[in-house]
Amino acid sequence: MTQQFYVSPEQLMKDRADFARKGIGRGRSVVVMSCRDGIALVAENASPSLHKLGEIYDRIAFAAVGKYNEFESLRQAGVRYADVRGYSYAREDVTARGLASVYAQSLGAVFTAESKPFEVELVVAEVGRSQDADHLYRLTFDGSIADETGFVVMGGAADAVVDALRGSWSADLSLPEAVRAAARSLRHDGVVTARAGDAGAPVLDPSVLEVAFLERDPDTLRGSRRAFRRIGAPELDLLLQTGQDS
Amino acid sequence: MLPDDAAAAVPRAASASFSAYLGEHHPGLLPANRSLGPVTASTDASHLAPHATTIVSLTFPGGVLMAGDRRATMGNVIASRHIEKVFPADNYSVLGIAGSAGIGLDLTRLFQVELEHYEKIEATMMSLDGKANRLAAMVRQNLPMAMQGLAVVPLFAGFDPDRHVGRLFSFDVTGGRYEEHEHHSVGSGSVFARGALKKLWSPRLDEASAVRVAVEALYDAADDDSATGGPDTVRGLWPVVYVVDGAGARRIPERELEAVAHAIIEARSSAGREA
Numbered sequence: 001m002t003q004q005f006y007v008s009p010e011q012l013m014k015d016r017a018d019f020a021r022k023g024i025g026r027g028r029s030v031v032v033m034s035c036r037d038g039i040a041l042v043a044e045n046a047s048p049s050l051h052k053l054g055e056i057y058d059r060i061a062f063a064a065v066g067k068y069n070e071f072e073s074l075r076q077a078g079v080r081y082a083d084v085r086g087y088s089y090a091r092e093d094v095t096a097r098g099l100a101s102v103y104a105q106s107l108g109a110v111f112t113a114e115s116k117p118f119e120v121e122l123v124v125a126e127v128g129r130s131q132d133a134d135h136l137y138r139l140t141f142d143g144s145i146a147d148e149t150g151f152v153v154m155g156g157a158a159d160a161v162v163d164a165l166r167g168s169w170s171a172d173l174s175l176p177e178a179v180r181a182a183a184r185s186l187r188h189d190g191v192v193t194a195r196a197g198d199a200g201a202p203v204l205d206p207s208v209l210e211v212a213f214l215e216r217d218p219d220t221l222r223g224s225r226r227a228f229r230r231i232g233a234p235e236l237d238l239l240l241q242t243g244q245d246s
Numbered sequence: 247m248l249p250d251d252a253a254a255a256v257p258r259a260a261s262a263s264f265s266a267y268l269g270e271h272h273p274g275l276l277p278a279n280r281s282l283g284p285v286t287a288s289t290d291a292s293h294l295a296p297h298a299t300t301i302v303s304l305t306f307p308g309g310v311l312m313a314g315d316r317r318a319t320m321g322n323v324i325a326s327r328h329i330e331k332v333f334p335a336d337n338y339s340v341l342g343i344a345g346s347a348g349i350g351l352d353l354t355r356l357f358q359v360e361l362e363h364y365e366k367i368e369a370t371m372m373s374l375d376g377k378a379n380r381l382a383a384m385v386r387q388n389l390p391m392a393m394q395g396l397a398v399v400p401l402f403a404g405f406d407p408d409r410h411v412g413r414l415f416s417f418d419v420t421g422g423r424y425e426e427h428e429h430h431s432v433g434s435g436s437v438f439a440r441g442a443l444k445k446l447w448s449p450r451l452d453e454a455s456a457v458r459v460a461v462e463a464l465y466d467a468a469d470d471d472s473a474t475g476g477p478d479t480v481r482g483l484w485p486v487v488y489v490v491d492g493a494g495a496r497r498i499p500e501r502e503l504e505a506v507a508h509a510i511i512e513a514r515s516s517a518g519r520e521a
Contacts, residue, residue: 055366079366083264087359088275223496224337226362 016117020141023119027065029155031165031182032123034134035173038216038227039127042182044155045210048233053212055228057082057094059127061214065155066120066141074103074122091225096126100137100145108143117141121154127214127227131171157188164188175213176239179231183209183240206236264363265356265384277352278387292395296325298350300435300467300474301332301342301401302460303414304443305428306451309491310403310412313460314342315435315468316483317475327475332486334495336361339377339404340488344433346396353384353398360384374406378415378423386421401432405490412490435467435474442466453489457498461485461506465514469521477507 028044030052041063043052054062054075062078064071078099086094103122111117118141126135136148151169153161164185173181186209211231218227231239268276296318303312314331317324325347332342333354341357343350360380364372372380381402388398403414414426429447431439442463451459461477464485468476477484484503488495 049369051369054369076367079363080264080267083359083363083366084268084272084275087264087268087355088272 016111017142020111020117020119024066024121024141024154025156027155029153029158029161029186030063030065030123031151031153031161031186032063032125032136033151033165033169033173033178033182034125034127034131034136034149035171035175035178036131037175039125039134039136039214040175040178040182041125041212041214042179042186043210044186044208046208048210051210053210053230054079055212055226056099056124057086058091058225059214059227060094060096060099061125061127061212061228063123063125063154064120066118070118071120071122074106074118074120077106078103078124096124096135096137100124100139103139104143104145106143107139107141111142123148123152123154125214127216129216131216160188161185175215176242179211179236179239206233206240209236211236211239262364262367263380264360265380267363268356276387277349277356278384278391280391290395292346293321295349295396296320296329296347297473298329298331298344298347298433300431300433300439300464300471301344302431302436302439302443302463302467303342303401303403303426303429304447304451304456304460305412305414306453306456307449308410308412309405309453309489310414311453311456311460311487311489312340312342312401312403312414313457313464313485313487315464315475315485316478317473318347319473322472324475327478327481327483330486332488333358334488334497335377335402335404336365336371337494338371338407338490339374339402340490340495341381341403342401342432343398344401344436345398346391349388349391349396350398350400353388353400357381357384373408374404374413377404378402378425381415382417382421382423385417385419389419389421392419399432401430403490405492405494407492410492431463431467433474435464435471438470439463439467453491457487457489457502458506458510460487461503462510465507465510477511479507479511 030043032041041053041061045052050068052064056062056078062075081099081102082094107118122139124137128134136152138146138148138152168181213229214227215221218224273279298318299315301314312332316327316329318326318329332340335341335358361372397419399417401416406413414430416424416426416430429443446459446462465476468474484500484507487498
């Protein structure tokens with residue numbers, strides 16, 4: 001017969017939180033920022049096919065750091081939630097708030113009930129018709145949810161990136177300017193700086209960046225109701241190049 | 247979790263299908279799960295709901311075009327003069343519906359979500375053949391309703407990015423999928439439209455002349471089939487025409503169709519002949 005040692009609930013939750021934080025801390029950073037023409041999502045990601053940023057619905061996107069298998073299953077679940085809801089009600093009835101609260105419940109249930117919490121941190125972003133209608137919801141491993149304004153940084157060295165970004169972010173940035181600001185601030189994330197050496201200002205390497213936009217007016221820009229657009233390598237090269245020249 | 251169970255998750259993940267997910271978790275939302283009850287020899291519900299009529303589709307070098315008239319009928323009554331029966335399925339394909347209008351519209355909505363869902367889950371587009379197969383499966387699921395007179399037969403056209411050509415597919419109520427060449431039409435006026443297409447289609451059509459051929463084929467269908475509507479100059483209603491080519495699917499603007507319809511009406515009036 002096995003005898004279990006008593007562990008106080010405080011200690012149990014603290015251990016789980018430490019475990020999840022450690023997992024997320026190893027992840028590279030992701031920046032989500034609201035700006036004039038929409039929402040820019042920029043992730044440090046060496047893989048061109050294993051995405052950290054994804055489309056959920058017409059005006060909603062998903063960004064994550066942590067364990068790939070865990071946030072990928074959450075992303076797919078989010079796409080299913082949104083598509084079922086949009087199919088059974090109407091497309092405009094799918095909101096980031098609804099999705100974020102479902103995610104919060106799911107993450108919270110796993111944190112307390114399962115043997116291991118999810119080692120992920122998520123942002124659910126919804127682009128509005130005007131900037132004050134943009135929504136950025138940050139969800140953490142224990143199911144806590146925060147409604148952020150301006151920009152969100154997740155990942156291991158988030159604090160350093162936030163400090164760097166605070167000087168360059170403003171609400172009037174265009175999407176390309178926002179991507180350049182995010183890419184510059186991501187250099188303060190320990191991983192990239194170490195790789196680029198100590199040469200003062202290391203170059204922005206587009207091959208380790210994954211970039212996507214939620215455009216504010218996709219119908220006038222592209223004749224599509226889907227605001228999410230992934231920025232491919234050629235376009236990203238051009239976009240970052242323009243920034244370095246000026 | 248046992249390793250066996252973990253491995254069993256892999257084949258389960260083979261399907262990224264929205265309709266399969268609905269069938270498993272929200273079966274009530276699937277259009278195919280509706281039924282009129284037990285089928286008897288006398289069950290015929292075809293008079294209960296509007297019928298959508300003629301759709302024509304034709305290929306031209308580098309693309310494909312689909313057009314539909316604007317009429318829906320219930321028996322001898324015109325149920326709608328405004329109905330639209332051709333829809334974009336995704337960026338590179340369109341579908342048109344003929345048969346029971348309500349079921350066709352449901353099928354279209356489900357198919358549109360199916361394609362977008364796959365694209366989001368897999369982060370890539372479904373192949374054109376894959377799309378046609380999915381549509382065939384959805385048509386097959388409607389077979390019990392088709393037996394009771396509520397059949398839907400879609401026509402599907404899309405741009406194949408690998409072969410750089412437009413392709414079109416027709417279906418039957420049992421889910422048969424047939425690739426058509428050059429041109430095809432479905433619906434009550436399809437016999438007359440196909441006759442017109444045979445004479446008007448040529449392999450060297452450009453987009454503008456393809457639009458004219460499609461509108462003229464619908465005109466001929468409306469001429470002989472009472473359930474197909476011709477261009478309505480009084481209300482300003484023109485056929486719905488979509489073109490799909492390498493740049494994607496787009497709808498031909500009303501004013502262009504108005505000009506084409508007027509040109510056809512004038513040519514036929516000045517000829518002053520029976521046909």
